[in-house]
Amino acid sequence: MQLKIKTSKRVELVDITSEVQEEVRKSEISEGICLISTQHTTAGIIINENETGLKEDILDLLNKLVPAGAGYRHDRIDDNADSHLRAILLGASESLPVSEGKLKLGTWQRIFFAEMDGPRTRTVNITLLRA
Secondary structure, rough: OEEEOOOOOOOOHHHHOHHHHHHHHHOOOOOOOEEEEEOOEHHHHHHHHHOOHHHHHHHHHHHHHHOOOOOOOOHHHHOOHHHHHHHHHHOOEEEEEEEEEEEEOOEEEEEEEEEEOOOOOEEEEEEEEEE
16 A cells, blocks of 8 residues: 655655554554655654644754755755765654554654655555454
């Protein structure tokens, strides 16, 4: 299964929890594992709380750790080395248990597509494994 995501900013976090949960529901898998992944080298998948201040803090942290225009060699090609380096820190996938037909998330946990080089149309892969 795939989700298409249209991002609107160069760097942003897009909550995709509801869309992933809907795919789990449609699969009719009661118990198993849900793998959420992206094949894009300038994006990531993360799990955290969907609170505006925290989302801004996450993006600020990434900017401090990997600032744009810091003389990266890859910038000679695409001028987006910071996006690739940030994606490395985030990771390209997350795995979650499925229990009783639902994603097993903590109270405040949400799934985010992390755009590091937008705006673009992106693809998120959802792979479900039955237990």
